[in-house]
Amino acid sequence: MLQIENLHAWYGAIEALKGIDISVHDGNICCIIGANGAGKTTLLKSVSGMVRHTGTIRWNKEDISKASPMAVNKHGIIHVPEGRLVFPGLTVYENLEVGTISWHGFIGRKPYDEDIRKVFDLFPRLEERRDQQAWSLSGGEQQMLAIGRGLMARPKLLMLDEPSMGLAPLVVEEVFKKIVEINKQGIPILLIEQNARLALEVSDYAYIMEQGRIKFEGVSKELESDERILQAYLGNFKEEA
């Protein structure tokens, strides 16, 4: 269980997070919804130790507020970054291999064939593209690869930053199905999304962020039918549909 209390984060003099309290329970999908610049990505970066922040971040009762990115990874908290950021010059297989670094170590030969098998079973398309360089994949495949690379790290908590970004609607649906499937294997997920409707659909609990603060929170099913939320965040989607 991940618990965040009174989290503030800064970029230089600009305060991007102004006191955030959230918790992610075991086995849940927890989503954070908000517009561009609300501070969603900063929240994940704070957890992974990539941004200057204050406040307490606890992982299963252990304080990881001051942990380095490497230490956070060792705890099994894996951050799949926004915009996928796969390693373009490595093949699909090599990208997956590199994902094991947090438990494999720089030198050594621990076997990871089983992990790769699992990822390929989840994403058969990656197996077809096994020896292609990552830059040649489509956006959806790159997103799958980024998630797969995260899974290779044997996550105990998977943090996904906008997995739907820049993908066609059909592909987004496929990716979200896989996210639910990963969660069913017992891995809790902290999901960040702009696509509010889809995020509420798959998640158990949701937070809505605005300008560095949590505006609303609640069980996703209830938020889905909440008038205020519908107005502010889902309105556009209804008109489009």
Added chain:
Amino acid sequence: MALFFQQTLTGVSVGLVYATVAMGLMLLLRAAGVMNFAQGNLLAMGAYLSFLFMEKLQLSSGLLMVILALAVFVAVGCVFCSVCFLPFKHAKWPQAMMICTIGAGTVIQECCLLFITAETRSVRPILAGSLSVGGFVIPYQYFFIFGAMLFMMTGLFFLFEKMYCGRVMSAAAQNKYAADLLGIPTNLTTMVTFCIVVCMVGFSGWLLAPVYRVSASLSNFQARAFASVVIGGFGSLKGAIIGGILVGLIEAYSTYFTTTYKDVVVFGCLLLVLAFCPQGIIPSGTKKEKA
């Protein structure tokens, strides 16, 4: 005909050295995002070190020399990385790092002149003598150059294509941010890259010392290595190798016509390549890697 073979041989062996220096440039450019202007001085440092060990200290055991040299190169690599890369990692002005390498180059050169020798010296080849086959002569030293360069290239290939840590290193080189998020120790991988490059370039200088004599002007190889990178194609190690050998051959064949102006021929070719084929002979394998 004998002259032609002779020139080809000289060209290829010198070209292999250019290729190694160029590969070093390429590796640093990818791993640290810096064009290393101290590369030539590092090459000269290797030559000076060979003079120090072989002539000044008169060390007798080859193995001892290699181990000592390795230790010096790794130490220089670590210091170089912590002075030129780590402080400027988050610098707003990326050229800061490059300028720092120019400064580091001067420091390395002056240290060699101050502590080892200020005069141009010659060094005994590792194995004196030469092999003569039907009219053309190959000094044994060239075999060492061939062998060592091929060894280094296969070593690099093995490291980056076959080994886990090499893969992690290229991942860190391609995207530092994503690598940090995965828990790759990016500072460590960069430092290892610096050490590997200093070793490669240093030993190349070592092997060149008997052929070119030990002097600070060995650092002029930098410009040719840069030409190799551009001709071969920015961004790929394969390009650096092919470019290096090409530059070596061009230089060797140009001595048919002129020895004084062979630099003009080499850099004239560089200009032609830049004018007609600016992406180089082997364009970079990936689109994004260039960025």
